[in-house]
Amino acid sequence: MSPELDLFVIGAGSGGVRAARFAASYGARVAVAEARYLGGTCVNVGCVPKKLLVYGSHYREEFEQARGYGWTVENARFDWAQLIASKNREIARLNEAYRRLLTEAGVQILEGHARILDAHSVELGGQRYRAKKLLIATGGWPQRPEIPGAELGITSNEAFFLPALPQRVLVVGGGYIAVEFAGIFRGCGAEVRLLHRGDLFLRGFDLGIREQLRSELQRQGITLDFGHTPQRIERRADGSLAVTLSDGRVLDTDCVLFATGRRPMLDDLGLEQLPLARDERGYLKVNAHFETSQPGVYALGDVIGRVALTPVALAEGMAVAKHLFRPEEFQPVDYQRIPTAVFSQPNIGTVGLSEEAARDAGHRVTIFESRFRPMKLTMTESQERSYLKLVVDADSDRVLGCHMLGPEAGEVIQGLAVALNAGATKRQFDQTLGIHPTVAEEFVTMRTASRR
Numbered sequence: 001m002s003p004e005l006d007l008f009v010i011g012a013g014s015g016g017v018r019a020a021r022f023a024a025s026y027g028a029r030v031a032v033a034e035a036r037y038l039g040g041t042c043v044n045v046g047c048v049p050k051k052l053l054v055y056g057s058h059y060r061e062e063f064e065q066a067r068g069y070g071w072t073v074e075n076a077r078f079d080w081a082q083l084i085a086s087k088n089r090e091i092a093r094l095n096e097a098y099r100r101l102l103t104e105a106g107v108q109i110l111e112g113h114a115r116i117l118d119a120h121s122v123e124l125g126g127q128r129y130r131a132k133k134l135l136i137a138t139g140g141w142p143q144r145p146e147i148p149g150a151e152l153g154i155t156s157n158e159a160f161f162l163p164a165l166p167q168r169v170l171v172v173g174g175g176y177i178a179v180e181f182a183g184i185f186r187g188c189g190a191e192v193r194l195l196h197r198g199d200l201f202l203r204g205f206d207l208g209i210r211e212q213l214r215s216e217l218q219r220q221g222i223t224l225d226f227g228h229t230p231q232r233i234e235r236r237a238d239g240s241l242a243v244t245l246s247d248g249r250v251l252d253t254d255c256v257l258f259a260t261g262r263r264p265m266l267d268d269l270g271l272e273q274l275p276l277a278r279d280e281r282g283y284l285k286v287n288a289h290f291e292t293s294q295p296g297v298y299a300l301g302d303v304i305g306r307v308a309l310t311p312v313a314l315a316e317g318m319a320v321a322k323h324l325f326r327p328e329e330f331q332p333v334d335y336q337r338i339p340t341a342v343f344s345q346p347n348i349g350t351v352g353l354s355e356e357a358a359r360d361a362g363h364r365v366t367i368f369e370s371r372f373r374p375m376k377l378t379m380t381e382s383q384e385r386s387y388l389k390l391v392v393d394a395d396s397d398r399v400l401g402c403h404m405l406g407p408e409a410g411e412v413i414q415g416l417a418v419a420l421n422a423g424a425t426k427r428q429f430d431q432t433l434g435i436h437p438t439v440a441e442e443f444v445t446m447r448t449a450s451r452r
């Protein structure tokens with residue numbers, strides 16, 4: 001029997017959709033299966049709704065700052081349910097946009113949970129589909145710690161649909177999702193405590209940025225509780241939660257949000273029929289063409305656990321489509337200097353090496369940094385500071401890393417990522433004229449090294 005499809009994609013998230021669309025545009029017969037929501041994590045319970053909630057929560061500070069500019073903002077009130085309803089409408093619009101995009105590209109959309117039967121067939125809704133190649137793009141899933149009462153907490157998946165804003169929130173975790181949700185809940189008016197087992201959040205980011213964010217979150221009234229873990233959660237008679245910590249303290253809260261890592265989503269995928277090699281963390285192992293240990297079966301995105309970011313999944317999707325159907329155009333994915341943002345308040349934007357990573361890699365570095373109150377805040381009572389940093393290789397003069405904590409840091413760093421990819425030197429940064437008056441101009445005006 002000849003296979004009916006050229007490619008069967010499991011998961012219509014960032015990577016799956018990109019691979020399916022481009023494969024179809026190259027003339028392949030493609031189907032994509034989706035168990036939950038078109039667009040995957042990013043569109044439904046990740047990047048997009050997260051950023052909408054960050055925008056929503058930041059108005060609180062903006063209303064306060066507006067006073068410095070002569071505005072009287074009276075009776076400003078916030079309605080969480082309305083914010084969630086607006087967000088849901090926007091996401092529904094995006095789901096439809098994804099449906100259109102796939103349909104117009106000629107991709108067959110199959111709604112339901114797909115289960116692999118063998119290297120060329122998949123079962124969905126009682127029907128068997130055959131394809132020459134399979135692509136597993138099933139993403140990741142939030143993990144809760146294994147403690148008694150963990151089911152009483154929520155994860156980011158549920159946080160996006162909370163019917164009401166909890167009065168008190170305990171965010172557990174030290175990654176970017178923890179920091180972002182702490183800011184969202186605080187901005188919306190909740191009392192927030194961030195509990196993290198390490199001594200500072202955002203491990204892997206530049207230390208200067210992490211320390212500056214610590215001050216900013218404290219300034220906003222977020223309680224930082226480092227060096228402890230939750231041991232047990234119990235529900236009290238009044239509906240609140242009692243969280244026992246590793247140091248014996250018992251905290252009262254209304255909501256526990258676990259942002260304690262993610263795992264590959266391989267549940268009920270049929271891997272008992274088709275065992276695939278996995279790494280020590282459980283992620284699918286793939287080669288340079290994203291082929292798993294089973295010839296003809298490919299995997300990409302969060303399920304392979306390389307870099308869990310949407311643009312990375314998109315690049316991998318593109319690479320798979322080209323490898324399979326336009327091999328002459330195939331280019332390996334470049335995992336160097338991936339720019340990234342954290343939508344904490346203020347935002348973080350970063351590309352290249354942190355000072356610590358540069359030193360560890362043996363570079364002799366020169367550090368330029370600047371910490372200041374952005375002009376927009378000078379007429380307000382806000383004490384927020386921006387922090388910009390350049391890590392420069394002292395021998396070659398190449399800029400190894402650009403780091404920023406400040407307004408729209410992601411927007412600023414995106415452009416600098418192009419410069420770093422082009423191999424820009426500090427001298428070229430210095431030769432570039434600034435745009436005045438902006439926060440970003442500081443990147444081209446820092447002349448005095450703060451240390452070597």
Ligand SMILES: Cc1cc2nc3c(=O)[nH]c(=O)nc-3n(C[C@H](O)[C@H](O)[C@H](O)COP(=O)(O)OP(=O)(O)OC[C@H]3O[C@@H](n4cnc5c(N)ncnc54)[C@H](O)[C@@H]3O)c2cc1C
Pocket residue numbers: 010011012013014015016033034035036037038039040041042043045046047048050112113114115137138139140156177265267268269300301302303307308309310311313
């Ligand atoms: C809270 C949060 C915030 C984030 N913020 C950002 C950000 O700001 N910037 C950024 O770049 N990245 C962000 N990310 C990461 C980003 O969302 C992921 O890296 C990206 O979505 C990965 O894409 P993917 O294609 O691998 O998987 P996903 O987008 O997770 O898609 C996988 C899809 O497969 C489906 N699926 C799973 N199993 C099956 C099955 N058996 N049958 C059918 N369908 C199945 C799932 O329902 C899902 O829709 C965030 C993630 C989270 C959780």
